[in-house]
Amino acid sequence: MSHAAAATHDHAAAHDHGPTSFWTKYIFSQDHKIIGIQFMLMSFLFMILGGFLAMMVRWQLAYPDSAVPMASLFPKGVLEEGHITPPVYNQLFTMHGTIMIFFVIIPMLTGAFGNYLIPLMIGARDMAFPKLNMLSYWVFIPAGIIMLYSFFVPQGPAAAGWTNYPPLSYDPQWTGVGKGQTLWLVALLISGTSSIMGSLNYITTIVNMRAPGMSFFRLPLSIWALFVTAILQMMATPVLASALGMLLLDKTLGTHFFAPTGGGQVILWQHVFWFYSHPAVYIMILPAMGFASDVIATFARKPIFGYKAMAYSMMGIAGLGFIVWGHHMFQSGMNPTLGTAFMMSTMLIAVPSAIKTFNWLGTIWRGNIQFTTAMLNGLAFVAMFIIGGLSGIFMANAPVDLYIHDTYFIVAHLHYVLFGGSMFGIFAAVYYWFPKMFGRRMNEAVGKIHFTLTFIFYNMTFFPMHFIGAGGMMRRIYDPTQYEFLKKWQPMNVFISHSAFMLGASQLIFMALFVYSMFKGKKADRNPWHANSLEWVADSPPPHGNFDQIPTVHRGPYEYSSPETKEDYYPQNAPSALPAGAPARVH
Amino acid sequence: MSDWLPQVASTYGPRIDNLFYIVLYLTGGSFIITEALLLYFAVRYRYRPDRRAHYTHGNSTLEVVWTIVPAVVLVILTVMSKSAWDEVKHTWPESDVNLVITASQFNWEVRYPGADGKPDTADDVILNNEMHVPVGKPIRIQLRSKDVIHSFFLPNMRLKQDAVPGLTIPVWFEATRTGDFEIACAELCGFGHYTMHGVLTVHSLEEYKTWLEEAMKSAAPAPDAAASEGPA
Numbered sequence: 001m002s003h004a005a006a007a008t009h010d011h012a013a014a015h016d017h018g019p020t021s022f023w024t025k026y027i028f029s030q031d032h033k034i035i036g037i038q039f040m041l042m043s044f045l046f047m048i049l050g051g052f053l054a055m056m057v058r059w060q061l062a063y064p065d066s067a068v069p070m071a072s073l074f075p076k077g078v079l080e081e082g083h084i085t086p087p088v089y090n091q092l093f094t095m096h097g098t099i100m101i102f103f104v105i106i107p108m109l110t111g112a113f114g115n116y117l118i119p120l121m122i123g124a125r126d127m128a129f130p131k132l133n134m135l136s137y138w139v140f141i142p143a144g145i146i147m148l149y150s151f152f153v154p155q156g157p158a159a160a161g162w163t164n165y166p167p168l169s170y171d172p173q174w175t176g177v178g179k180g181q182t183l184w185l186v187a188l189l190i191s192g193t194s195s196i197m198g199s200l201n202y203i204t205t206i207v208n209m210r211a212p213g214m215s216f217f218r219l220p221l222s223i224w225a226l227f228v229t230a231i232l233q234m235m236a237t238p239v240l241a242s243a244l245g246m247l248l249l250d251k252t253l254g255t256h257f258f259a260p261t262g263g264g265q266v267i268l269w270q271h272v273f274w275f276y277s278h279p280a281v282y283i284m285i286l287p288a289m290g291f292a293s294d295v296i297a298t299f300a301r302k303p304i305f306g307y308k309a310m311a312y313s314m315m316g317i318a319g320l321g322f323i324v325w326g327h328h329m330f331q332s333g334m335n336p337t338l339g340t341a342f343m344m345s346t347m348l349i350a351v352p353s354a355i356k357t358f359n360w361l362g363t364i365w366r367g368n369i370q371f372t373t374a375m376l377n378g379l380a381f382v383a384m385f386i387i388g389g390l391s392g393i394f395m396a397n398a399p400v401d402l403y404i405h406d407t408y409f410i411v412a413h414l415h416y417v418l419f420g421g422s423m424f425g426i427f428a429a430v431y432y433w434f435p436k437m438f439g440r441r442m443n444e445a446v447g448k449i450h451f452t453l454t455f456i457f458y459n460m461t462f463f464p465m466h467f468i469g470a471g472g473m474m475r476r477i478y479d480p481t482q483y484e485f486l487k488k489w490q491p492m493n494v495f496i497s498h499s500a501f502m503l504g505a506s507q508l509i510f511m512a513l514f515v516y517s518m519f520k521g522k523k524a525d526r527n528p529w530h531a532n533s534l535e536w537v538a539d540s541p542p543p544h545g546n547f548d549q550i551p552t553v554h555r556g557p558y559e560y561s562s563p564e565t566k567e568d569y570y571p572q573n574a575p576s577a578l579p580a581g582a583p584a585r586v587h
Numbered sequence: 588m589s590d591w592l593p594q595v596a597s598t599y600g601p602r603i604d605n606l607f608y609i610v611l612y613l614t615g616g617s618f619i620i621t622e623a624l625l626l627y628f629a630v631r632y633r634y635r636p637d638r639r640a641h642y643t644h645g646n647s648t649l650e651v652v653w654t655i656v657p658a659v660v661l662v663i664l665t666v667m668s669k670s671a672w673d674e675v676k677h678t679w680p681e682s683d684v685n686l687v688i689t690a691s692q693f694n695w696e697v698r699y700p701g702a703d704g705k706p707d708t709a710d711d712v713i714l715n716n717e718m719h720v721p722v723g724k725p726i727r728i729q730l731r732s733k734d735v736i737h738s739f740f741l742p743n744m745r746l747k748q749d750a751v752p753g754l755t756i757p758v759w760f761e762a763t764r765t766g767d768f769e770i771a772c773a774e775l776c777g778f779g780h781y782t783m784h785g786v787l788t789v790h791s792l793e794e795y796k797t798w799l800e801e802a803m804k805s806a807a808p809a810p811d812a813a814a815s816e817g818p819a
Contacts, residue, residue, distance in 0.1 A: 087778040161775045167752060168735040174692065174777050260753025266736060267751060300632070306645035309654075331738065333751045336676035340669055347661040354657040355650070357621060362649070364628045366641035371633065379629060386621050390614035397664065399671040400607045403592075403745045406738060406773040470591040470607075472742040474773045477781035485593050485742055485769050561640040568639060 018544035028138070030130035031544055035137050036116030037437060039107050042144065044511070046103040049148075053096035055504050060084045060092075062497030064479040078156075086478045087176050090159035093476060095151075097162030098184065101284070102191055103144055105422050109287040110195070110233065111140065113429055114202055114226045116437065120535035121223050123211025123553065123573075125545045128204040136197035143191035150183035158184035161476060163277070166258040166269050170250055185248045192237045192244070199237070202230035211534065211573075213553030218572065220533045220557040221310055225290025228314045232279045232286070232321065240276035243269060270332055274325035282321045285417060286314055288381060288425025289356060294557075295378035295428045296363050298531045299370045301568045303558040305362030306355075313352035320349040330401045339398045346396035353389045357382065368561070368568070372529070373447030377428035380455055384420025388413060391466065406476075409469025415462045427451070430514070435528045439540040440521030446513045453506035460499035464492050530569045533557040537573055596768060596789065597744035598761040602671045604745070609667070613660070675746075679757060680725040686718075687729045690737035690750040693779035695770060701803055712799070712806040716785035719802075721795035722765050730756045738774035741787060747773055762789040 019025045029035060059068055067082025068074070078088060115133065119126050127133045150157040157180040160169035164184065172178040206227045210219075219227075246257040247269065256262025258269050297304045304310060326334060326342030360382045369375065391413040395401045404410065434442050468489040473480055480486045480493060527536040534553070538546050551573035559570035565577045595604055632640075687698040687706045697718045701710025706729070720726045730739055732750035740747045741760065748758045770785035790798060 085778075086781070090775070090778055090780070159778070165736055165775075168775065168777060174735050176778055264753075266753055301640040303642065303644050305643070306650050309645070309650050331747050332749050333754050333756045336672070339672055339676060340665075343668065343672070344662070344665050347665045348658065350661055351654060351658045355654055358649075358653040359645070361621065361624050361628065362645065364625070364632060366643075367628070367632045368634055368638050368640040369629060369632050371629075379625065383622060383625055386618060386625075390618055393614055393661075393664075394607070394610050397606055397610055397668050399603050399668050399675060400610060402675060402747050403603055403607070403742075405747060406740075467591055472593050472740075472771075474740065474771055476775040478778075479781050482781055482784055483769055483771060558644075561642045563642055 028134060030126070030134045032115045032119050032127045032130070032133060033437070033542060033546075035133055036112050036114070038137055039111030039115060039140070040113075042141075043104050043108040043112060044514070046099050046107075046144065047507075048511075050096055050099040050104055051504050051507065053092050053099070055501060056084060056092045057089070057096060058497035058500040060089055060478065061480065062494045064481055087159060088156070089478045090161075090175070090476070091157050091177070091180075094158050094161050098158065098188075099147070100418070101162060101280070102188060103147065105284045105418060105426075106195065106280070107140065108426055109284065109422065110198060110202075110226065110229060111137070113222075113287060113291065113426075113433075114198065114230070116433070117222055117535065118202055118205055118226055119209070120436075120538060120542060120546055121220050121533050121557075122206060122209060122214055123534045123537075123547065123551050124205060124209040125547065125550070127201050128209055129201050132197050132201050136194045136201065139197065140191055140194035143187045143194065146183050146190065147187040150180040150187070153179040153183065156180050163270075163273060164247070165273075166247060166250070166266060167260075169247065170258060182248070182251055185244045185251070189241055189244045189248070192241045195233050195237050196241075199230035199233040202226060203234065206230075211550050211553050214534075214572075215553075217308065217311070218553055218556045220290075221293035221304060221307070221314075222287070222290035224311045225286045225288075225293075225314055228318045229283050229286045232283050232318050235322075236276045236279040236283070239272060240280075243272035243276065246272075267329070267332055267334060270329050271325070271334075274328045275322070278325040278328065279318070279321045281417065282317055285385075285421050285425075286317065288422045288429075289314065289385075291425050291429040291432070292378045292381040293360070293363075294531075294533070295374050295432050296360055296382070297558045297560060298432070298529050299372055299375035299378070300364045300367030301370070301560045302363055302367040303556075303560060304359065305365070306359040307556065307558060309355055310359055313355040316352035317349060320345060320352070324349055327396055327398075327401070330398045331405055343396060343398040347393070350389065350393055350396065353385075357386055357389070372431070373442070373444055373451055374428050374432035374529075376448065376451045376455075377424050377431060380451070381421060381424040381428055384416055384424055384458075387463075388416030388420050391416060403472075404469060406474055407469040408465045408473045408475060411475055412462050412465035412469055415465070419458060419462065427454070427510075432529070433535070434514075434517065434521075435524030436535055436538075436540050436542070438518050438521070439524055440517055440519075441524050441528065442513055442517040442521060446509065450506060450509040450513060453509070454503065457499050457503035457506055461496055461503050464496050468492055468496075527571075530567070532559055532569050532571050534572055537571065593742045595743060595745065596762055596764045596766070597741075597746065598763055599671065599674050600743070600745040600763075602674065606668055606671055610664070613664070678759070679727065680759060680761075682725040682727045682759070684720060684724055684726045685729075686726065687731065688718075688739060688750070689731045689733055690739065690772070690776075690783070691733035692735065692777050693772075693783045695739070695772075695783065695785045697785075699799065699802070701806060710803070710806065712802045714802075716770065716783075718770065718785060718787045719795060719798050720762060720787065720789055721792045722762050722789050723792065725759055725761045727757065727759045730758055735776050736774050737772050737776045737783065740771040740773040741768065742771065743768040744787075749774055765789045765791055765794075 071082035155177045159175045159177045168174045249255040256264040258264045324346045327346040471489050473486050524540045553572045561568045562570045689696040697714045699712035700706045730750045732752045737750045744760045746760050768787045772783035
């Protein structure tokens with residue numbers, strides 16, 4: 001009886017502070033789920049812009065002498081007689097990188113899924129600090145607005161690459177860009193503030209608000225990944241903020257942190273920037289690793305192979321991630337003695353990645369694999385991450401990096417990690433958690449068409465970049481046909497661009513499917529995939545406060561095909577299926 | 588496969604290429620094995636309604652093996668690579684050819700010391716986006732930049748070094764074959780980045796001497812005039 005009474009009370013508690021008006025419920029919401037969805041929709045909008053910029057870059061590389069199709073549709077002054085000009089080209093790839101990294105991948109992984117999943121998967125009603133959570137979203141918005149606004153100021157947005165190296169980024173005479181360059185710094189400072197707020201909240205929530213019985217080693221790997229990511233983000237983002245702050249002071253108040261004419265050090269920016277931005281690479285991949293792990297275990301109907309090794313290797317990646325930044329700087333003029341040390345640490349960071357890959361393979365080995373769209377994207381994540389991880393060894397190797405640094409080999413590598421890795425991870429997560437988020441299913445057949453096209457055109461776009469990179473083609477050049485030694489690669493550049501256009505077009509299917517399913521998809525029940533973790537205990541979509549009653553956790557999240565149960569899944573909160581007194585076999 | 592990389596023309600180039608191919612075989616092998624397993628498992632263990640997945644949480648021995656093996660391989664690779672790195676970065680061979688190259692938007696200024704043997708004096712030979720060196724001799728370059736960061740890239744020599752304002756960075760190479768090669772900028776340096784394009788001509792020793800004598804003769808009276816004559 002007391003149990004039932006507690007449940008009733010709990011139930012009431014879950015609902016009595018639920019907001020009722022449209023504004024407090026969907027706009028200025030403190031509900032982690034709404035905030036997560038807000039981050040997600042916003043990231044998708046930015047992805048359209050970021051993708052469009054990439055298409056423009058690819059047009060220029062394939063057809064440096066031809067006018068852009070439908071040039072009349074562009075705002076006046078952007079194109080010159082229909083052509084992309086060299087300064088505009090620099091802005092295109094600068095803003096493509098900036099937007100995809102800071103306004104798509106990071107907010108999607110941490111802002112959207114971090115927010116959505118953490119309370120649900122640990123069995124909490126919300127984040128530890130719901131108001132801070134709301135603030136982190138509403139601080140992120142002005143960052144996005146300022147970044148967008150920079151497209152409309154005289155001379156346009158930033159053009160010094162997403163790495164924004166001074167002195168190029170420092171003085172308008174070098175880039176030809178005035179305010180846009182400053183707005184870039186301001187926007188990132190603000191978005192960094194949002195990240196710091198979010199990560200503090202995630203860490204506090206995971207440490208303090210786990211449901212009864214949810215020990216750290218019963219957390220789903222998505223949560224482990226988001227936890228480690230939040231720690232990285234909390235420690236690294238302030239360093240980026242200080243770099244941005246110093247450069248902003250240089251630009252506006254005439255300090256000389258990075259200006260050699262005033263005794264500043266140009267290379268200092270690179271150290272501080274990469275001290276953040278290398279961990280940021282892991283911020284952009286670790287959550288995807290977590291999501292892929294959950295998706296793969298669920299659809300292989302098998303426990304994660306080497307669960308603890310998976311958790312420890314994420315910690316290893318995070319720890320080593322702070323001492324590898326120098327591999328971006330092998331030819332920067334940094335003391336060459338440091339090169340050897342950075343080469344060693346960078347090589348070693350491949351080890352935890354290898355461990356994770358083998359464990360994913362171990363997880364599908366002798367499974368009973370259901371090829372849902374989510375699973376296909378999850379497996380593609382592994383397959384592509386293998387390529388991105390292995391190609392990283394080339395640049396970890398300092399002498400080889402001397403040659404391939406700043407070539408398309410790097411572009412290939414980073415897209416294998418960030419698109420092949422992060423984006424397939426994001427797609428897997430979207431297809432997997434969509435029924436929970438919106439209470440509706442995404443159409444599997446359409447999803448598989450989207451997956452297949454994306455997978456094929458993605459590889460056709462990015463794999464050949466390894467070849468032209470090995471051929472020596474530099475990044476960020478406006479017209480590769482200017483160089484004799486690159487002439488033979490031009491047909492491949494054309495091929496890549498055509499593939500990229502198809503890749504971009506394929507995403508229209510995804511967008512249509514996503515929007516359609518939000519409103520018209522088939523209704524989903526609580527646990528459509530027969531998964532174990534706690535979010536599937538809640539209603540689809542979960543109400544304010546998530547759970548009817550806070551679940552008690554009895555086991556880890558990956559007890560699939562356990563001999564204790566008849567079903568091939570064994571929810572974390574389900575009471576033991578064994579007769580009383582029988583020895584439990586679960587971990 | 589061997590025609591991916593541009594023709595190699597420096598002494599340390601083949602060492603770098605060898606490392607590239609060692610890494611390629613190593614990663615290529617790992618790629619094939621892991622992707623083949625992934626594909627095989629995916630097909631072999633595809634869903635069957637009457638089958639139940641194998642219930643296991645892992646294997647500690649396997650875990651140790653696949654931690655240690657990559658770690659050992661990668662440490663060995665690092666140690667193997669160190670000597671090539673040291674050769675490129677930590678040696679500074681004696682040389683008769685000492686150049687100063689100054690990058691600026693969007694130009695490579697190549698400066699040969701004149702008769703006095705000292706750079707930055709009135710009798711320097713100054714070329715723009717054009718560089719002449721003898722084959723088989725170490726070439727020492729002091730790399731500088733006037734404005735932003737550029738990156739001095741000789742694809743055929745496998746040489747790439749940022750030119751950083753405020754610093755003078757020493758680099759060297761030794762060409763192994765004569766001919767014309769390209770100079771490029773590998774670090775984004777502004778809207779004309781792609782135009783920082785020059786020609787490196789590697790001469791035989793005699794040819795080089797003749798060229799240098801000629802150049803010094805014409806440079807001596809009016810160094811500024813020589814600078815503006817270089818092909819832009």
